[in-house]
Amino acid sequence: MPGFLIDLDGTLYRGTEVVEHAAEFIELLHEKELPYYYLTNNSARTPDTVAEHLRSLGIRAETGDVITSAQAAAAYIARNQQGNRVFCVGEQGMIVAMQDAGLTVTDERPDYVVQGLDRELTYDKLKQAVRFILSGAQFVLTNPDLLIPTETGLSPAAGSIAAAIEAASGSKPVLIGKPSKIIMDYAIERVGLASSDIWVVGDNLATDIAGGVASGCRTALILTGVTTRGNQEELMRKYGVSPDVTADDLMHFAEKL
Ligand SMILES: [Mg+2]
Structure with missing residues (x-):
């Protein structure tokens, strides 16, 4: 079967x-x-939101049927046991996945910088991510896509944000997706x-x-x-x-x- x-x-x-x-x-x-x-x-949407979207298109789906790169990232960090403090450059789907796995989402002394698509990225967030990685936090990337198609055309995706962090920090991310x-x-x-x-x-x-x-x-x-x-x-x-x-x-x- x-x-x-x-x-x-x-x-x-x-x-x-x-x-x-x-x-x-x-x-x-x-x-x-x-x-x-x-x-x-996709690490931006929660499994709940993904299932809801599928159902709205007439496709049978429950929250538990959905596996996201954010969940896999959270499981990787939880299993790695090098600390459970996580700084997120990402959206709701990432933050919820980290919390569901028992990790602490914080902007103080994180063990990891986890990054995915973040459509509310600011220079300040970018700066914090780079400084944490320079101070020894491990850089984790949920998905490497450089571009995503949207209704209005191509837009920069998670991989493009990662390229900026990588250039500034000199660290290559661990890729999850x-x-x-x-x-x-x-x-x-x-x-x-x-x-x-x-x-x-x-x-x-x-x-x-x-x-x-x-x-x-x-x-x-x-x-x-x-x-x-x-x-x-x-x-x-x-x-x-x-x-x-x-x-x-x-x-x-x-x-x-
Ligand atoms: Mg596809």
Whole structure:
């Protein structure tokens, strides 16, 4: 009985628009009682908000079905045991994940600087992050994307903020999000199956498929997002990975199972 780790943007929805056959695919997994989780590199939204967004698009989702890079970052820090004081450069999803894991969110003597997308970033926050890292705090990055598409065009994402902190502090961050083994191991543990029994399903070769391959999962590339029939070969060469299965949409993937 396989389990599934399913990407969100480009796989189940594109912004505020649901991807064709996405709701149908999730219903099918639910009916067959196959374990599945939604796995996102987005650290800005809480699992609650992600589940609500999915439901608003007609996709079955509970808070507990959602795994975010902020949760994986919090689990990594809690397990690392080099202190539990965390300075956050991020949004609500990150702060809640840190608190839920029993960590102390603070702007005094932190052991870690955790950074993701922060749409209320100020120079002051940037300065604090850099100074804490220069004083020995460990730099942790939830997701490396440089740009995100928004309704009004491309906007700088978490990776661009990280580039500024890295340049100023001279420290490279520990990367948590896909394709990092840190989020993949965390997610595989939540599913509770051997990695060889888990399908990683997504639209992005560099994150979903590379992360799945590196952690020994089966991988399904769905051509409803950033990868298309036209650029697939070129991107496979660029990132040096190929999926076990390629499908035009999620129900097309279900037929191949
Ligand atoms: Mg995606």
